[in-house]
Amino acid sequence: MSDYPYSLPTHEPQPEENQEQATPAAAAVAGEAPLISYALESFSLNKRYPHRTENALTDLNLQIPEGQVYGLIGANGAGKTTFLKICATLLAPTSGDVKIMGISIKREPDKVRRLIGYVPDEFGLYTEMQVGEYLEFFASCYGLHGKKRTRLVNELLQLVDLADKRKEPLLGMSRGMKQRLCLAHSLLHDPKVLLLDEPASGVDPRARFELRELVRELSRMGKTVVVSSHVLADLEDVCHSIAIIQRGKVVANGTTPEVADSFGGSALRTVTLRVLTRLDLLRAQEAAHNFMQTVSESIVVDEEARRLEVDIEGNEASCADFLSYLNRVGVNVASFGQKAARLEEYFLREESI
Numbered sequence: 612m613s614d615y616p617y618s619l620p621t622h623e624p625q626p627e628e629n630q631e632q633a634t635p636a637a638a639a640v641a642g643e644a645p646l647i648s649y650a651l652e653s654f655s656l657n658k659r660y661p662h663r664t665e666n667a668l669t670d671l672n673l674q675i676p677e678g679q680v681y682g683l684i685g686a687n688g689a690g691k692t693t694f695l696k697i698c699a700t701l702l703a704p705t706s707g708d709v710k711i712m713g714i715s716i717k718r719e720p721d722k723v724r725r726l727i728g729y730v731p732d733e734f735g736l737y738t739e740m741q742v743g744e745y746l747e748f749f750a751s752c753y754g755l756h757g758k759k760r761t762r763l764v765n766e767l768l769q770l771v772d773l774a775d776k777r778k779e780p781l782l783g784m785s786r787g788m789k790q791r792l793c794l795a796h797s798l799l800h801d802p803k804v805l806l807l808d809e810p811a812s813g814v815d816p817r818a819r820f821e822l823r824e825l826v827r828e829l830s831r832m833g834k835t836v837v838v839s840s841h842v843l844a845d846l847e848d849v850c851h852s853i854a855i856i857q858r859g860k861v862v863a864n865g866t867t868p869e870v871a872d873s874f875g876g877s878a879l880r881t882v883t884l885r886v887l888t889r890l891d892l893l894r895a896q897e898a899a900h901n902f903m904q905t906v907s908e909s910i911v912v913d914e915e916a917r918r919l920e921v922d923i924e925g926n927e928a929s930c931a932d933f934l935s936y937l938n939r940v941g942v943n944v945a946s947f948g949q950k951a952a953r954l955e956e957y958f959l960r961e962e963s964i
C-alpha cells in the first residue's frame with residue numbers, strides 16, 4: 612500500500628477504479644457537454660427486512676457527484692442507516708444496485724470496500740486500548756509498519772484533532788472523540804467516498820461544530836462525503852446538496868434552496884438574538900421591522916430574557932446583513948444565532964403524519 616498523501620489531493624485514478632467513465636475535463640476537450648462523474652449512484656434500490664410487510668427502501672434513486680458533501684436527511688426509521696449499510700456492502704439489497712465510483716456493490720464488493728470509509732451510527736471500539744495504539748493496530752492490519760505507519764497515524768490524529776490524546780484510554784472517552792477516532796480509522800486506507808451515519812447525534816454543540824469543520828476539511832481533500840442526520844440544521848451549512856428521505860423514498864433533493872422551493876416555500880431562517888438592555892430590545896424590534904418591512908407575527912419577543920426571535924426570508928448572508936444593520940442602528944447585541952426554519956419544520960411535520 613502506498614504512503615498516505617494527506618497533504619495532496621487524492622484524485623488520481625487507482626488501478627482498481629473503473630476507468631471507463633469519461634471525465635468532465637475530457638468531455639470538455641472533446642467539445643461535448645461535460646459529464647458529471649458520480650461517486651455514488653443508486654438504481655431502483657429496494658430493501659425489505661425479513662418478517663416486515665413494508666419496505667425499508669423503495670425504488671431509491673440517488674446520484675451523488677464526485678467531491679460533494681451530500682446530506683441524507685430523514686427522521687428516525689426513514690431508511691438512512693439501511694441505505695448507508697447497503698452502500699458500505701454490509702447489507703444486501705432486496706433488488707436494485709448501487710455503484711461507487713462506477714463499481715457495483717453487488718458484482719464487485721471487494722473493490723467497493725477499498726473505495727469507501729464507513730463510520731456507523733453505533734460503533735464498537737476496543738476500550739482497553741489507547742487512542743494511538745488503536746489506530747496503529749488497524750494500520751498494521753492494512754500492512755503498514757515502521758515509520759510509514761507512525762507518520763500516517765500521526766497525520767490522522769492531527770486531522771481529527773486527537774494528537775494530544777494519543778496516550779489516553781478509549782474507555783471513558785466522549786462520544787464526539789470516539790466518533791473522530793472512528794473517522795480516523797475509516798480513513799486509514801485513503802478511501803474516496805466516506806459514509807457517515809448520524810455523526811452529529813448525541814454529541815454536544817462544540818463537537819458538532821468540530822465535526823462540521825472536519826467534514827469541510829475532508830471535502831477540501833477531495834473526498835466525497837455522504838452524511839446522514841435527522842436534523843437538517845446540523846448539516847445544512849456543510850452540504851453542497853441534500854436528499855430528504857421519508858419512509859424509504861427520496862421526496863426531494865438538490866441544494867437546500869432547491870429543496871425548499873420544491874416544497875413550495877423559499878428558504879426561511881430563524882434568527883435568535885439576545886441584547887444587553889430593554890432599550891436595545893425596543894431598538895432591535897424596530898430594526899427588525901425596518902429591515903424586513905414585514906408583519907409583526909414573524910417576531911417573537913421575550914422581554915424577561917431580552918431575547919428576540921425573527922424569521923428572515925433568505926439565506927445566511929441575509930442574516931449577516933441583519934446583524935450588520937443592528938450594529939449600524941446601535942443595538943448592543945449580546946448573542947446572535949440563526950438556523951433553517953420552514954424546511955426543517957415542513958419535513959418533520961410530514962414525517963409525523
Ligand SMILES: Nc1ncnc2c1ncn2[C@@H]1O[C@H](COP(=O)(O)OP(=O)(O)OP(=O)(O)O)[C@@H](O)[C@H]1O
Pocket residue numbers: 660661663667685686687688689690691692693694732809841
Ligand atoms: N434489522 C432490521 N430488521 C427489521 N427491520 C429493520 C431492521 N433495521 C431497520 N429496520 C426497519 O427499517 C426501517 C428503516 O430503518 P433505518 O434504521 O434504516 O432508518 P434510519 O433512517 O437510519 O433511522 P434511525 O435514525 O432511527 O437509525 C425502519 O422501519 C426500521 O424499523
